[in-house]
Amino acid sequence: MDTLNNKKEEIDKVETILEKYIPENELKEVKKILYGLNRGQLVQPLPINKEALQIAESHDFEILASKMTAENEQLRKSRIVRIGVIQNCIGAPTTAPVKEQYKAIEEKIEKMIDAAGAMGVNVLCLQETWHMPFAFCTRERYPWVEFAESATDGESVLFIQRMARKYNMVIVSPILERDDVHGGTIHNTAVVVGNNGNIIGKSRKNHIPRTGDFNESTYYMESTLGHPVFETVFGKIGINICYGRHHNLNWLAYGLNGAEIVFNPSATVGELSEPMWSIEARNASMTNNYFVGSINRVGTEYFPNEFTSGNGKPAHKDFGHFYGSSYVSAPDGSRTPGLSRVRDGLNISEVDLNLCQQVKDKWNFQMTGRYEIYAKFLTEYIDPNYKPQIIKDPSMK
Amino acid sequence: MDTLNNKKEEIDKVETILEKYIPENELKEVKKILYGLNRGQLVQPLPINKEALQIAESHDFEILASKMTAENEQLRKSRIVRIGVIQNCIGAPTTAPVKEQYKAIEEKIEKMIDAAGAMGVNVLCLQETWHMPFAFCTRERYPWVEFAESATDGESVLFIQRMARKYNMVIVSPILERDDVHGGTIHNTAVVVGNNGNIIGKSRKNHIPRTGDFNESTYYMESTLGHPVFETVFGKIGINICYGRHHNLNWLAYGLNGAEIVFNPSATVGELSEPMWSIEARNASMTNNYFVGSINRVGTEYFPNEFTSGNGKPAHKDFGHFYGSSYVSAPDGSRTPGLSRVRDGLNISEVDLNLCQQVKDKWNFQMTGRYEIYAKFLTEYIDPNYKPQIIKDPSMK
Numbered sequence: 029m030d031t032l033n034n035k036k037e038e039i040d041k042v043e044t045i046l047e048k049y050i051p052e053n054e055l056k057e058v059k060k061i062l063y064g065l066n067r068g069q070l071v072q073p074l075p076i077n078k079e080a081l082q083i084a085e086s087h088d089f090e091i092l093a094s095k096m097t098a099e100n101e102q103l104r105k106s107r108i109v110r111i112g113v114i115q116n117c118i119g120a121p122t123t124a125p126v127k128e129q130y131k132a133i134e135e136k137i138e139k140m141i142d143a144a145g146a147m148g149v150n151v152l153c154l155q156e157t158w159h160m161p162f163a164f165c166t167r168e169r170y171p172w173v174e175f176a177e178s179a180t181d182g183e184s185v186l187f188i189q190r191m192a193r194k195y196n197m198v199i200v201s202p203i204l205e206r207d208d209v210h211g212g213t214i215h216n217t218a219v220v221v222g223n224n225g226n227i228i229g230k231s232r233k234n235h236i237p238r239t240g241d242f243n244e245s246t247y248y249m250e251s252t253l254g255h256p257v258f259e260t261v262f263g264k265i266g267i268n269i270c271y272g273r274h275h276n277l278n279w280l281a282y283g284l285n286g287a288e289i290v291f292n293p294s295a296t297v298g299e300l301s302e303p304m305w306s307i308e309a310r311n312a313s314m315t316n317n318y319f320v321g322s323i324n325r326v327g328t329e330y331f332p333n334e335f336t337s338g339n340g341k342p343a344h345k346d347f348g349h350f351y352g353s354s355y356v357s358a359p360d361g362s363r364t365p366g367l368s369r370v371r372d373g374l375n376i377s378e379v380d381l382n383l384c385q386q387v388k389d390k391w392n393f394q395m396t397g398r399y400e401i402y403a404k405f406l407t408e409y410i411d412p413n414y415k416p417q418i419i420k421d422p423s424m425k
Numbered sequence: 426m427d428t429l430n431n432k433k434e435e436i437d438k439v440e441t442i443l444e445k446y447i448p449e450n451e452l453k454e455v456k457k458i459l460y461g462l463n464r465g466q467l468v469q470p471l472p473i474n475k476e477a478l479q480i481a482e483s484h485d486f487e488i489l490a491s492k493m494t495a496e497n498e499q500l501r502k503s504r505i506v507r508i509g510v511i512q513n514c515i516g517a518p519t520t521a522p523v524k525e526q527y528k529a530i531e532e533k534i535e536k537m538i539d540a541a542g543a544m545g546v547n548v549l550c551l552q553e554t555w556h557m558p559f560a561f562c563t564r565e566r567y568p569w570v571e572f573a574e575s576a577t578d579g580e581s582v583l584f585i586q587r588m589a590r591k592y593n594m595v596i597v598s599p600i601l602e603r604d605d606v607h608g609g610t611i612h613n614t615a616v617v618v619g620n621n622g623n624i625i626g627k628s629r630k631n632h633i634p635r636t637g638d639f640n641e642s643t644y645y646m647e648s649t650l651g652h653p654v655f656e657t658v659f660g661k662i663g664i665n666i667c668y669g670r671h672h673n674l675n676w677l678a679y680g681l682n683g684a685e686i687v688f689n690p691s692a693t694v695g696e697l698s699e700p701m702w703s704i705e706a707r708n709a710s711m712t713n714n715y716f717v718g719s720i721n722r723v724g725t726e727y728f729p730n731e732f733t734s735g736n737g738k739p740a741h742k743d744f745g746h747f748y749g750s751s752y753v754s755a756p757d758g759s760r761t762p763g764l765s766r767v768r769d770g771l772n773i774s775e776v777d778l779n780l781c782q783q784v785k786d787k788w789n790f791q792m793t794g795r796y797e798i799y800a801k802f803l804t805e806y807i808d809p810n811y812k813p814q815i816i817k818d819p820s821m822k
Contacts, residue, residue, distance in 0.1 A: 039454045046455070049446040057436045058443070062459070064700030222818045229816045238789045250795065255802070259817040274712050274790055276673035277799040284806050285813040303461030303758040304711050311708035314701050315671050361700040392635045393671055398647065402674040403803035405652070409681055410797045416682040419626045420656040421619045 038298075038349055038370050064362035066096045071362050074378050079146040087139040089116075090373035093147065094356070094364040098380035107381040109262045111289060111319065112149035114140050114158075115354045116372045117327030122161050126174045130159055134187055140374050145195035147376050150223075150262040153200040153291040155325045155354075156270050157216065159184045160204060162295040162325065165241035165347045166335050173247070176206035179219050179230050193225030198260045200267055202293040204248075205230075214248045218267040218293065220258045228258050233269035234278050240300050241337050241347055242271070255281035263288045263381045266318075270294040273308045273322075276315075283316030284399075288381045291321045297348035298369075305353055306366075313357040317387045317394070319379055326352030326372060359387040435695075435746060435767050461759035463493045468759050471775050476543040484536040486513075487770035490544065491753070491761040495777035504778040506659045508686060508716065509546035511537050511555075512751045513769045514724025519558045523571045527556055531584055537771050542592035544773050547620075547659040550597040550688040552722045552751075553667050554613065556581040557601060559692040559722065562638035562744045563732050570644070573603035576616050576627050590622030595657045597664055599690040601645075602627070611645045615664040615690065617655045625655050630666035631675050637697050638734050638744055639668070652678035660685045660778045663715075667691040670705045670719075673712075680713030681796075685778045688718045694745035695766075702750055703763075710754040714784045714791070716776055723749030723769060756784040 039045065050058060059070055066072075074093035084091040098106065119132025137154065144152050156162075160175035177184055188201040198221065205217035216233035232251030236244050255278070258265045266282030266289075273279070273292050282290050292309055296302075309322040327350055334343040353366040356377040367373035388394050408414055436442065447455060456467055463469075471490035481488040495503065516529025534551065541549050553559075557572035574581055585598040595618065602614035613630035629648030633641050652675070655662045663679030663686075670676070670689050679687050689706055706719040724747055731740040752763040753774040764770035785791050805811055 039451070042455050042458050045447060045451045046443075049448070049451075050442060051446070054436070054442045054446075058439050061439050061699055061703075220816075222820055224820050226818070226820050228818045235793045235795065238793065239787060254798075254814050256814050256816050259815050259821070261818065261821055264815070271793070274788070275794060276677060276708075276712055277794070277796075277802075280673060281799065281802055284802075286815060301758075302458055306458075307704055307707050307711065307758075310704050311673075314704065315673055361698075361704075390636060391671070396632045396635065396668070397672060397674070398632065399674075399803055400807045401651075402678065403800065403807050405674075405678055405681075406796055406800035406803060410800050417651050417653050418656050418661070418683060419617075419653050421623070421625045421658065423619060423621050423623055424656070424658055 040368050040370060041353065041366055043365050064360070066358060066360055066362040067099070071096060071364055074376065077146060080143040083139055083143040083146065084374070087136070088372070089140060090368050090371050091143060091376070092365055092367060092373065093376040093378070095378045096358045096362060096380070096383065098383035098386055101382060104382055107263065109151060109379055109381055110147065110149045111321055111356055111377045111379060112144040112152040113291070113321045113323045113354045113356065113375050114144070114152065114154050114373070115323055115326045115352045115367055116140065116155065116158065117325065118161050118329060122163070122329060123332050126171050129161070130175065130183065133159055134184070136372065138191070140372070141191045141195065143374055144376070145197065149195070149197060149376055151198045151260070151265065151289060153293055153321050153323060154202060155323045156202045156293040156295045157204045158202060161329045161331070162347060163331060164244045164247055166331050166333065167243050167246060168333065173214060176204040176214050178208065179203070179205045179217050180227060185219055185227070188219070188221050189225040189227070192221045192223060196223045198223050198262050198265070200265065200291050200293070202267070202269060215251070216244065216248050216269055218269060220265065220267070223261055228260065229256060231256050231267040233272065235272045235275050237271040255285050257282060257285040257287045266290040268292050270296070273312070276312070279312035279316055283318055287318050288384045289319045289321065291323065293323045295325045295350060298351045299348055302351055305351070310357040310361070310363055313359055314361050315393060317359040317384050317391070319359065319384070320357045322357070323354045324352055325350040326368070326370065359384050437765050437767060438750065438763055440762050461757070463755060463757055463759040464496070468493060468761055471773065474543060477540040480536055480540040480543065481771070484533070485769070486537060487765050487768050488540060488773070489762055489764060489770065490773040490775070492775045493755045493759060493777070493780065495780035495783055498779060501779055504660065506548060506776055506778055507544065507546045508718055508753055508774045508776060509541040509549040510688070510718040510720045510751045510753065510772050511541070511549065511551050511770070512720055512723045512749045512764055513537065513552065513555065514722065515558050515726060519560070519726060520729050523568050526558070527572065527580065530556055531581070533769065535588070537769070538588045538592065540771055541773070542594065546592070546594060546773055548595045548657070548662065548686060550690055550718050550720060551599060552720045553599045553690040553692045554601045555599060558726045558728070559744060560728060561641045561644055563728050563730065564640050564643060565730065570611060573601040573611050575605065576600070576602045576614050577624060582616055582624070585616070585618050586622040586624070589618045589620060593620045595620050595659050595662070597662065597688050597690070599664070599666060612648070613641065613645050613666055615666060617662065617664070620658055625657065626653060628653050628664045630669065632669045632672050634668040652682050654679060654682040654684045663687040665689050667693070670709070673709070676709035676713055680715055684715050685781045686716045686718065689720065691719065691721045692747060693721055695748045696745055699748055702748070707754040707758070707760055710756055711758050712790060714756040714781050714788070716756065716781070717754045719754070720751045721749055722747040723765070723767065756781050
């Protein structure tokens with residue numbers, strides 16, 4: 029299993045180090061500034077029941093649970109929802125047959141969803157293309173594109189539908205999609221499965237990376253599906269897939285369409301993006317006033333053939349370390365602890381969706397946004413003859 | 426002086442606590458994740474010379490200095506610039522005559538600019554309405570509007586021009602402006618003074634808060650000056666004043682207009698915004714690929730008459746604690762340490778402006794932004810009949 033998840037030299041998480049060394053009073057001050065407050069106190073843990081703990085222990089994954097509350101209102105009831113995010117390393121070596129690789133992951137995911145079910149999770153999201161290794165670094169076509177599935181009746185979709193029905197759970201399932209209706213095109217897609225196991229719809233990746241080993245633009249194109257928000261019995265959900273988290277307009281559009289929870293299923297590695305991981309999603313949460321579930325895969329994936337990374341370094345077989353650290357951030361600026369940087373995990377947050385509107389009413393960003401000037405600004409900007417508003421010091425030559 | 430800067434119960438800063446307790450090796454890992462890396466290493470300190478240290482010591486302010494580098498290029502020379510940000514508490518009680526209050530602050534600022542000059546700072550920015558207490562919490566007109574000055578020949582402007590000339594320094598001076606050409610209107614303005622002491626132009630606050638004690642919308646209106654970027658001998662500079670940092674489109678517009686450094690002169694208090702302070706500016710820096718200088722005033726300001734805060738709490742005379750913590754963030758996701766939460770300070774960063782373009786070329790956000798879909802989206806959104814893109818679970822009643 030060492031080739032699936034190389035744990036050496038990787039710390040488990042920042043929180044562990046802070047909690048190990050810093051005395052309680054000062055730790056509280058540090059956490060207040062770094063992790064925020066929910067209604068005046070640090071985000072509180074939610075008790076984890078025995079059943080969930082047992083599943084987690086016997087299948088070797090971490091389980092965390094937190095609670096964020098909102099004020100009581102006179103006219104609206106609380107809308108308490110349990111959000112779950114799952115991170116996982118792959119289940120079999122990348123040299124195994126495609127079917128075997130998929131099944132090995134499905135087996136792990138099934139146990140993790142069982143634990144989520146035991147904890148009464150209502151809305152769950154898996155990591156980006158959870159059903160396969162993140163093989164786009166290789167630039168090889170086969171066998172990797174064979175993981176691509178129909179978003180209506182692919183094997184992973186049928187599995188997720190079964191699990192959704194079993195636990196009365198809305199599940200967002202990010203997969204590599206092959207769309208046979210449209211010429212067999214490949215997409216990076218999130219299938220949204222309702223709590224009755226019905227497929228509500230799908231969303232696709234809006235922004236495709238062109239950086240480092242993220243050679244995804246050679247595999248699939250930008251979404252043309254817009255910024256759909258899915259209204260479910262457990263709230264309004266948007267999905268901002270991976271690299272879309274670097275684009276503030278993408279986050280904004282889900283917010284303006286009414287999202288209360290936006291998931292960011294991702295696959296990203298330490299050297300490239302880790303200091304950004306705790307920043308971008310929280311910024312989106314604070315400024316758009318919705319919950320964000322940030323999910324990163326975990327482990328180091330090794331591929332059969334060596335490849336280069338366009339960075340002057342020798343050819344190699346791994347993508348670097350996916351650092352996990354999945355967490356949930358709240359519209360009030362608070363966040364949950366993150367999952368491990370090296371282990372599979374399920375991170376659960378009980379939240380009151382009323383907090384979204386309450387934070388809007390407190391901060392008023394929705395009214396101070398001046399969208400009319402930016403609609404005009406962007407319309408001018410995309411004109412090929414756009415002249416930036418630059419005021420040059422006249423005393424310069 | 427206790428009424429000017431109430432230090433009790435306030436910690437100095439998070440960094441102090443981390444450094445006090447966490448062993449070196451683990452501290453390095455924590456800092457890597459929390460503060461980012463610049464070209465593979467933690468942001469390095471820049472030596473502070475004796476002259477600057479002496480000024481800081483004898484006038485009781487903190488001085489920090491850091492260094493961020495960029496790769497060497499073949500065709501462009503490095504563009505090394507020293508950025509300075511200054512935070513300060515007020516200099517005299519708010520009960521003193523207006524002139525006396527101003528002069529007491531000017532005296533402090535002069536010494537801090539002397540230290541910046543001794544360190545060869547090229548571009549400096551002061552805090553929001555640095556020349557006065559942040560009295561908008563009171564909702565009183567007089568004497569507070571008497572601090573408002575002409576942006577061309579106000580007393581503070583003339584002072585800043587002298588200092589700019591003295592040290593060959595570009596200085597961004599955020600003031601309360603009275604525009605007599607336009608009916609004596611009041612504005613929250615940043616005057617940009619060139620290194621020859623010339624006034625290059627001004628920028629105004631684009632987004633005015635309506636939250637907590639930030640009753641600024643009763644004093645001044647939203648800017649109609651757009652998102653100007655000032656081209657100086659030391660780089661292209663934009664100014665996003667205070668509450669504009671919660672609006673990602675505001676940050677974006679300065680970036681698209683070519684800014685390499687955006688200052689965020691602010692006045693914000695702990696209970697309201699502190700967990701957001703280390704998030705929003707860094708997010709702007711990462712996603713728009715420019716340096717951000719984040720400046721918050723420091724101390725607790727007490728006013729002559731009591732006022733209420735619309736939060737059910739009794740009338741009181743203070744605005745809460747301005748937590749300082751001014752810092753600079755880089756386009757590569759790294760950041761400098763922050764200044765104290767309780768003391769005046771000058772934070773200097775030596776940077777290579779070439780890093781902006783280099784990070785753009787690495788991440789490609791400028792090309793993957795899909796601005797055309799967002800120009801269309803926002804144009805549709807501002808239509809009063811806009812229908813959000815919501816896909817409702819058909820199995821819901």
